[in-house]
Amino acid sequence: MTATTRATRTEWVGLALLVLPMLMVSTDVTVLFLALPTLSADLQPTATQALWITHVYGFLIAGFLVTMGRLADRVGPRRLLLTGSTAFAVLSVVAAFAVSAEMLIVARALLGVAGATLMPSLYSLLRMMFHDETQRRFAIAVVFSAFSAGGALGPLLGGVMLEHFWWGSVFLINVPTMLLLVLAGRVLLPEREPGSTGSADLPSVVLSVVGMLAVVYGLQELVAGAGAGLLALVAAGVGVLVLFTRRQRRLRDPLFQLALLEDRRVAGALVALLVSTVGIVGIFYLFTQHLQWVLGYTPLEAGVATLPWIVLNIVGALLAPALAARLGARAVVVGGLGVAIVGAVLVLSSWGALTATVAVVSLGHGAAMALASDLVISSAPVRHAGSAAAAQEVGGELGAALGIAVGGTTGLLAYRASFDPPPGMSEDVAEAARSSVHEGAAVAGDLAEGAVVLETVREAATTGLQAFT
Numbered sequence: 001m002t003a004t005t006r007a008t009r010t011e012w013v014g015l016a017l018l019v020l021p022m023l024m025v026s027t028d029v030t031v032l033f034l035a036l037p038t039l040s041a042d043l044q045p046t047a048t049q050a051l052w053i054t055h056v057y058g059f060l061i062a063g064f065l066v067t068m069g070r071l072a073d074r075v076g077p078r079r080l081l082l083t084g085s086t087a088f089a090v091l092s093v094v095a096a097f098a099v100s101a102e103m104l105i106v107a108r109a110l111l112g113v114a115g116a117t118l119m120p121s122l123y124s125l126l127r128m129m130f131h132d133e134t135q136r137r138f139a140i141a142v143v144f145s146a147f148s149a150g151g152a153l154g155p156l157l158g159g160v161m162l163e164h165f166w167w168g169s170v171f172l173i174n175v176p177t178m179l180l181l182v183l184a185g186r187v188l189l190p191e192r193e194p195g196s197t198g199s200a201d202l203p204s205v206v207l208s209v210v211g212m213l214a215v216v217y218g219l220q221e222l223v224a225g226a227g228a229g230l231l232a233l234v235a236a237g238v239g240v241l242v243l244f245t246r247r248q249r250r251l252r253d254p255l256f257q258l259a260l261l262e263d264r265r266v267a268g269a270l271v272a273l274l275v276s277t278v279g280i281v282g283i284f285y286l287f288t289q290h291l292q293w294v295l296g297y298t299p300l301e302a303g304v305a306t307l308p309w310i311v312l313n314i315v316g317a318l319l320a321p322a323l324a325a326r327l328g329a330r331a332v333v334v335g336g337l338g339v340a341i342v343g344a345v346l347v348l349s350s351w352g353a354l355t356a357t358v359a360v361v362s363l364g365h366g367a368a369m370a371l372a373s374d375l376v377i378s379s380a381p382v383r384h385a386g387s388a389a390a391a392q393e394v395g396g397e398l399g400a401a402l403g404i405a406v407g408g409t410t411g412l413l414a415y416r417a418s419f420d421p422p423p424g425m426s427e428d429v430a431e432a433a434r435s436s437v438h439e440g441a442a443v444a445g446d447l448a449e450g451a452v453v454l455e456t457v458r459e460a461a462t463t464g465l466q467a468f469t
Contacts (some may be wrong), residue, residue, distance in 0.1 A: 005131040005132055006131075006132045006135060007129065007130050007131075007132065007135050007139075010188060011129045011130060013188055014125075014129055014188040014189050014190075015126075015129070015130075015139050015142060015143075017180075017181060017184055017185060017188055017189065018122050018125060018126070018143060018189075019142065019143060019146045020177045020178070020180065020181045021081070021085060021118040021119075021122055021178075021181060022118075022119075022122065022143045022146040022147045022150060023146050023147075023149065023150040023153070023177070024088065024115075024118075024150070024174040024177060024178065025061070025115050025118055025119065025147070025150070026146075026147045026148070026149075026150030026151040026154070027150040027151070027153055027154040027157065027173065027174065028057060028092075028111065028115065028154070028171075028174065035158050035162060035167045035170045038162060038166075038167045039053070039104075039167040042166075042167060043098070043099075043100060043101045043104065044101070045101035045104075046101070049101040049102075049105060050101075052105050052108075053101065053104055053105055053108060056105055056108050056109045056112060057108045057109070057111055057112040057115065058112065058216075058397075059112065059213055059216055059217055060109050060110075060111075060112025060113050060115075060116065060213075061112045061113075061115045061116045061397070062116075062212050062213070062216045062394070062397040062398075062401075063112075063116075063208075063209040063210075063212045063213040063216070064112070064113050064116035064117075064209060065116050065119070065120065065212070065390045065393045065394050065397065066208040066212070066255065066256050066387075066390050066391075066394060067116075067205050067208060067209065067255065068080070068084075068116045068117045068120050068121075068386075068390065069120035069256070069386040069387045069388075069389055069390020069391070069393075070255045070256060070386065070387055070390070071117070071386070072117075072120045072121045072124050072385075072386030072387075072389075072390075073124070073383060073384055073385070073386040073387055076191050076192055077120070077121040077122075077124035077125045077128070077191070077192075077385070077386060078121070078125060078185065078186075078189045078190065078191040079191065080117050080120075080121045080386075081117065081118060081121035081122060081125065081181075081185065081189070082181070082182050082185050082186065083117065084114050084115075084116075084117025084118050084121065085114075085118065085178045085181050085182050085185075086178070086182055087110075087114040087117075088111060088114040088115060088118070088174070088178055089174070089175045089178035089179060089182070091107055091110050091111045091114055092111065092171045092172060092174055092175050092178075093171070093172065093175060094107045094110075095107035095108060095111065095168070095171040096168035096169065096170075096171040096172050097168055098168070119389060119390075119393050120386040120387075120389040120390045120393065121386065121389075122143065122389075123140070123143075123373075123377050123385065123386075123388075123389035123392070124377075124382075124385035124386040124389055125189055125190070126139050126140060126143070126377065127377050127378065127380075127382055127385040128190055128192060128382060128385070129189075129190060133378070134321055134322075134324075134325050136374060136378060137320070137321035137324060137329075137370070137371065137374045138318075138321040138322075140370060140373050140374045140377065141317040141318050141320055141321055141370040142318070144317045144366075144369065144370045144373060145313070145314040145317045145318060145366075145370075148310055148313045148314055148317075148366070149310065149314060151310075152306070152307065152310040157170070157173055158170045161173065192382070192383075201247075201251055201253070201254070201255055203247065204244060204247055204248065204251070204254065204255035204256075205255060207240055207241070207243055207244035207247065208241075208244050208255065208256070210237070210240050211237050211238070211239075211240035211241035211243075211244055212237070212241070212394065212397075213237070214233050214234065214236055214237025214240060215234055215237035215238060215241070215398065215401070216237075216397060216398065216401045217233070218230045218231070218233035218234035218237060219234060219398075219401035219402055219404070219405040244256075245258065256387055256390070256391075257384050257387050260379075260380055260384060260387060260388055260391060261391070263379050263380075265375050265379045266375070266376050266379045266380070266388070266391075268375075269333075269372040269373075269375035269376045269379075269392075270372075270376060270391060270392065270395045272333065272337070272368065272369075272372050273369060273372045273373070273376075273392065273395045273396060273399065274395045274396075274398060274399045274402075275399070276337060276340065276365055276368060276369060276372075276399070277369075277395070277396055277399025277400055277402075277403060278399045278402045278403045278406060279340070279344070279361075279403065280340070280361065280362070280365045280403065281399065281400045281402075281403025281404060281407065282402075282403035282404065282406055282407025282408075282410075282468050283344065283358060283361055283403075283407065283465075283468065284306075284309065284358070284362075284403075285403065285404050285407050285408060286407050286408070286411045286464065286465045286468055287306075287309075287354070287358050287465070288302060288306065289411075289437060289461075290354070290461060290462070290465055291305050291306075293437045293438045293441050293461065294437065294441070294457065294458045294461045294462070295458075296441075305355055308355055308356070308359040308362075309355075309358055309359050309362045310362070311359075312359045312360070312362045312363040312366065313362040313363065313365060313366035314366060315363060315366065316336065316339075316362070316363040316364060316365065316366025316367035316368075316370070317366040317367065317369070317370035318370075319367060320332055320336070320366070320367040320368075320370045320371050321370070321371075323335075323367070324371055329371045329374070329375065332367060332368070332371055333367075333368045333371050333372060333375075334368075335364075335367070335368075336364045336365065336366070336367035336368030336369075336371075337364060337365075337368045338364065339360065339361075339363060339364030339367070340360075340361045340362075340363075340364030340365045340368065341364070342360065342364070343357050343358065343359070343360030343361035343362075343363070343364060344357075344361050346360065373392055376388050376389075376391065376392040377389060377392065406468070407468050410464070410467055410468040411437075411461075411464035411465060411467065411468055412436060412437075412464065413464075413467075414460075414463050414464040414466075414467035414468075415434075415436070415437055415440075415460045415461055415463065415464040416434050416435075416460075418459070418460045418463040418464070419433065419434045419440070419456065419457070419460040420456060420460075421433065421434070421453075421456065422452050422453060422456055425453070429443060433453065433456075433457065437457065437460075437461045437464070440453070440454075440456075440457035440460070440461075441454065441457055
């Protein structure tokens with residue numbers, strides 16, 4: 001590798017700028033967690049509307065990733081990044097001043113579409129800016145870590161804003177950073193010549209969006225209300241994605257380059273990303289539920305308890321490039337997954353041990369996935385880097401949806417199977433307590449012998465967590 005291929009100060013300043021959209025996208029996923037009660041008091045959404053306000057953003061990001069990845073390859077990643085960032089800033093202001101639940105849902109949905117432009121463009125730019133393998137891996141680890149940090153910062157920033165301003169202020173957090181990105185990006189970020197100028201295949205766009213939305217929505221909602229209807233929706237979504245795949249094989253200029261998946265390195269990295277994300281998200285989901293419903297922590301206390309998880313995930317990601325330079329990328333990916341497995345095996349029920357062992361899981365996951373992301377991005381030609389980044393993000397979105405669905409369902413089934421009502425509890429009360437962890441905690445709070453019932457709930461919930469891990 002010659003000196004001319006190594007990044008200069010301009011690229012490193014550009015990397016600092018690219019951290020901003022990663023922080024923004026992940027912050028906007030979690031920033032509403034604390035704002036929802038005050039928002040609900042003002043806009044009076046129904047229970048269904050409140051769910052859509054929270055989740056529609058993530059659903060639309062997942063649905064439009066493939067389309068936006070191809071668009072980045074067509075029009076150029078910098079142009080799409082700056083256009084999407086401008087739209088995101090404008091829509092954030094619209095969401096902040098929404099006057100009805102319906103208006104806020106629409107604004108959040110459009111924010112999801114705008115958010116889908118950011119990550120494929122960002123990773124495509126990293127592919128262009130960093131040619132040295134070690135530097136590129138470190139750059140990808142930095143933006144990977146920024147996503148984790150943004151998810152943790154969302155509730156904290158939201159809490160600070162809500163202490164002094166109205167609920168809409170949580171949407172304005174990202175506006176200054178987006179303006180900075182748009183203004184400085186034209187100078188600091190490179191651009192390449194646009195690819196094919198032909199129009200996108202509209203049927204392919206519709207098939208990819210509908211298929212992804214059906215699969216992700218169905219999987220995530222299975223936890224809340226498992227039923228034949230949602231299973232049928234997931235199956236229908238898979239069928240639509242199969243039709244999408246077949247159509248891409250027939251097109252001269254497809255929306256998604258299936259040839260990318262024929263590379264064993266790319267396919268292997270995507271499988272590793274998908275499978276590990278299922279495990280990590282499932283454990284994290286059950287962990288956060290455990291802290292609040294079983295151990296009785298407030299949302300703020302539970303957030304503090306997850307900090308070791310976030311910190312070690314970032315540490316693992318940042319250490320991975322240096323380890324890969326010494327040991328090889330494959331060894332670090334395998335070793336990282338091994339560390340995650342060891343952490344999962346050691347998961348215990350006490351607060352201190354549980355927090356420490358799930359943090360070990362996160363450490364291994366961070367190291368493995370930072371390099372898996374690099375393998376996907378670097379294996380694709382520069383002209384298809386946007387599509388490769390979209391494939392990586394789709395794997396992450398599907399893994400997260402599957403993690404919540406499989407983790408939540410496994411934990412619930414194990415909880416119900418292991419719940420052993422104490423002597424003297426009526427069948428009706430026992431049935432209510434057995435229905436879910438939070439119902440069990442609520443029942444315990446209403447009974448004179450609540451301490452005994454709560455201990456039973458905790459033991460059954462711990463079994464649920466351990467059954468998944």
